Amino acid sequence: MIKLWCGQIVSVVRLELKKTFFSKRGLWIYLLAFAPVALHVINSGYAARERQRLAMEAAKHPVSQAAFNDIKDGLSSDQVVEKLGKPYDQYSSYYRRGGKQHRVISYKYTDGKNDFTYRFEDDKLVRTHRSNPNALPQSQLVFATSFQFYFLRLAIFFGCVGVFVNLFRGEMLDKSLHFYLLTPMRREVLLAGKYFAGLLATIVIFTSSTALQWWAMLWQFERGVIVDFLASPGWSQFAAYLSVTALACVGYGSVFLAVGLLFRNPIIPTAVVLLWESANPFLPPVLKKTSMIYYLQSLCPVTASQDNLPPLMYLLISPTQPATTITAVTRIVLLTLIVLVLASFIARKLEINYSTD
Amino acid sequence: MKNDLITLDNVSRFYGEVLGVNRVTLSLPPGITSLVGPNGAGKTTLMNLMTGLIRPTRGRVRVLGQSPTQPHKLFGLVGYATQFDAFPKGLSGFQFIYSFLKLFGHSNAKCKQLANKVIEQVGLSDAAGRKVAGYSKGMRQRIRLAQALAHDPRVLILDEPLNGLDPLVRAETINLFRGYATEGRHVLVSSHVLHEVDMISDQVVLMSGGYVVAEGQIQGVRSEIQERPVKILIHCKQPSMLASKAFEQEHVVEAQLLAEGSGVLVTTRDADRFYRLLNHLAINGIDIEGVTPADDNVNSVYDYLIGSEERMPL
Numbered sequence: 303m304i305k306l307w308c309g310q311i312v313s314v315v316r317l318e319l320k321k322t323f324f325s326k327r328g329l330w331i332y333l334l335a336f337a338p339v340a341l342h343v344i345n346s347g348y349a350a351r352e353r354q355r356l357a358m359e360a361a362k363h364p365v366s367q368a369a370f371n372d373i374k375d376g377l378s379s380d381q382v383v384e385k386l387g388k389p390y391d392q393y394s395s396y397y398r399r400g401g402k403q404h405r406v407i408s409y410k411y412t413d414g415k416n417d418f419t420y421r422f423e424d425d426k427l428v429r430t431h432r433s434n435p436n437a438l439p440q441s442q443l444v445f446a447t448s449f450q451f452y453f454l455r456l457a458i459f460f461g462c463v464g465v466f467v468n469l470f471r472g473e474m475l476d477k478s479l480h481f482y483l484l485t486p487m488r489r490e491v492l493l494a495g496k497y498f499a500g501l502l503a504t505i506v507i508f509t510s511s512t513a514l515q516w517w518a519m520l521w522q523f524e525r526g527v528i529v530d531f532l533a534s535p536g537w538s539q540f541a542a543y544l545s546v547t548a549l550a551c552v553g554y555g556s557v558f559l560a561v562g563l564l565f566r567n568p569i570i571p572t573a574v575v576l577l578w579e580s581a582n583p584f585l586p587p588v589l590k591k592t593s594m595i596y597y598l599q600s601l602c603p604v605t606a607s608q609d610n611l612p613p614l615m616y617l618l619i620s621p622t623q624p625a626t627t628i629t630a631v632t633r634i635v636l637l638t639l640i641v642l643v644l645a646s647f648i649a650r651k652l653e654i655n656y657s658t659d
Numbered sequence: 660m661k662n663d664l665i666t667l668d669n670v671s672r673f674y675g676e677v678l679g680v681n682r683v684t685l686s687l688p689p690g691i692t693s694l695v696g697p698n699g700a701g702k703t704t705l706m707n708l709m710t711g712l713i714r715p716t717r718g719r720v721r722v723l724g725q726s727p728t729q730p731h732k733l734f735g736l737v738g739y740a741t742q743f744d745a746f747p748k749g750l751s752g753f754q755f756i757y758s759f760l761k762l763f764g765h766s767n768a769k770c771k772q773l774a775n776k777v778i779e780q781v782g783l784s785d786a787a788g789r790k791v792a793g794y795s796k797g798m799r800q801r802i803r804l805a806q807a808l809a810h811d812p813r814v815l816i817l818d819e820p821l822n823g824l825d826p827l828v829r830a831e832t833i834n835l836f837r838g839y840a841t842e843g844r845h846v847l848v849s850s851h852v853l854h855e856v857d858m859i860s861d862q863v864v865l866m867s868g869g870y871v872v873a874e875g876q877i878q879g880v881r882s883e884i885q886e887r888p889v890k891i892l893i894h895c896k897q898p899s900m901l902a903s904k905a906f907e908q909e910h911v912v913e914a915q916l917l918a919e920g921s922g923v924l925v926t927t928r929d930a931d932r933f934y935r936l937l938n939h940l941a942i943n944g945i946d947i948e949g950v951t952p953a954d955d956n957v958n959s960v961y962d963y964l965i966g967s968e969e970r971m972p973l
Contacts, residue, residue: 485762
């Protein structure tokens with residue numbers, strides 16, 4: 303019996319994969335999945351160019367590290383120029399406060415790796431900004447932020463909507479679902495076959511994208527830097543990101559397969575799930591643990607940057623300890639199984655009623 | 660013996676407030692059974708109920724003792740050619756049948772062998788490698804039939820299977836049905852083309868508005884109708900006189916003069932008495948050229964049972 307079921311599942315997967323991978327209707331899923339690769343490539347290209355530029359500026363305007371360390375707030379622009387020499391770039395502006403006009407000057411220096419911006423207001427140094435777009439930790443942070451805020455929450459989420467909802471609903475609309483229902487196949491087996499087909503498709507698409515994004519993040523760096531990073535902690539981070547991607551497909555896939563079975567119009571339930579997942583940072587800790595994104599983020603190896611959030615958002619965010627790896631994986635798998643069991647009950651009662659769909 | 664029957668026990672199906680079929684009780688033996696009725700009569704609903712594509716709101720369906728809610732048991736026995744004209748995308752005729760058979764758990768070799776056999780049976784061997792999407796309506800009809808036949812089922816359920824077939828293929832298909840029926844299998848065919856039913860049915864189920872209005876052998880269906888008026892077409896030289904004489908009889912319901920003045924169409928509740936009257940009139944000088952029962956096929960029974968809207972005045 304198990305052999306028969308496995309054979310049937312494989313047959314369903316074969317039929318569904320072709321449709322899932324090569325459907326014109328699914329082109330947008332590829333765009334969604336691979337858009338961040340393009341962003342990382344652009345970012346890496348920009349960073350590599352910046353590295354070259356800073357090296358050239360440093361050669362033209364050499365400054366010692368000790369001189370940089372000697373710069374403190376309150377110095378005048380002349381004093382800074384005296385210590386560091388002429389900036390390689392500068393710009394000025396004015397602003398008005400309390401009926402009085404203030405002059406702002408920014409001087410830019412570099413040591414070849416870091417870019418320093420000194421901001422003077424009324425000729426007094428008020429702020430020093432140091433940026434290093436080429437540093438690996440910075441790139442890791444960019445990757446983590448893009449992965450958690452775009453890739454998990456939007457790309458995989460909507461990709462799973464596109465693939466899994468269509469497994470049943472799409473065939474209802476095409477009026478071709480009866481093909482399966484006229485065979486001696488348990489509905490649960492059909493559901494499993496379709497789920498595995500969707501899972502295989504989404505895992506291939508999205509883990510490929512994760513791998514490409516990872517490569518795009520790293521290619522700007524020199525070989526030695528990359529080898530050192532991959533030795534520790536690079537490969538384990540990479541494996542973690544791939545696993546999180548696959549788990550997201552497992553979890554969201556089951557939810558949207560059930561949505562496709564249960565609802566004629568999947569937009570509303572999808573919006574509800576999206577809202578719930580998006581509201582996660584602002585939910586109290588107990589409710590936080592009822593959303594998929596909480597466990598997925600807990601598994602991410604680097605915490606995403608929240609530096610650019612508006613202050614009000616900081617007030618709303620409820621801090622919660624991330625779940626342990628074992629808890630996160632167990633809960634996602636458990637949730638998936640529960641949803642699939644419920645979906646199989648729906649599938650058993652599934653009717654062909656094309657005219658009303 | 661009981662397991663040889665398709666049984667529906669007080670089955671009703673509603674789509675919200677819309678009636679699909681209501682209180683249908685049937686017990687169908689092997690052979691060719693025709694479900695006849697106009698569009699919306701409930702034929703497809705009944706077939707979908709028998710195959711579990713929909714579930715009854717009330718009542719119980721059994722096909723050779725199997726419940727349609729258990730497809731893994733049912734579809735080893737049943738082949739269903741639906742009217743749904745959609746196929747999994749991108750498949751050729753052969754791939755369509757082959758993929759279908761794979762879902763039965765057969766080996767690749769057996770699937771290939773069965774697919775080739777059934778494709779030949781429906782006369783699509785030359786087109787087997789072409790995409791189904793490029794098939795004509797008749798070819799799609801035949802590939803659906805092949806799908807129903809492919810696993811050699813004991814029960815064939817075919818929704819309007821002769822639609823879109825040319826006369827030659829139609830005759831071959833009917834012979835195929837007859838062959839299946841003589842092997843003691845069920846062949847359940849729906850149709851609204853009534854002369855097809857006359858040709859191929861062992862028994863007929865007449866449906867209208869979601870109800871079974873009559874069932875049994877065609878002659879049996881007739882005998883169920885006690886008060887059914889009979890139409891008789893008389894060609895004669897004095898149609899007006901014949902019509903007036905006929906109307907004097909209390910059993911004559913209607914007498915219509917034919918448009919070209921060549922005769923009269925009489926509707927009577929007592930055909931024997933009317934034939935005796937005709938003899939009498941012939942003796943008394945009315946020149947009768949021919950007498951034909953105008954409704955000696957299932958068409959008339961059907962028209963009578965489901966109402967007068969489809970009757971055409973002569």
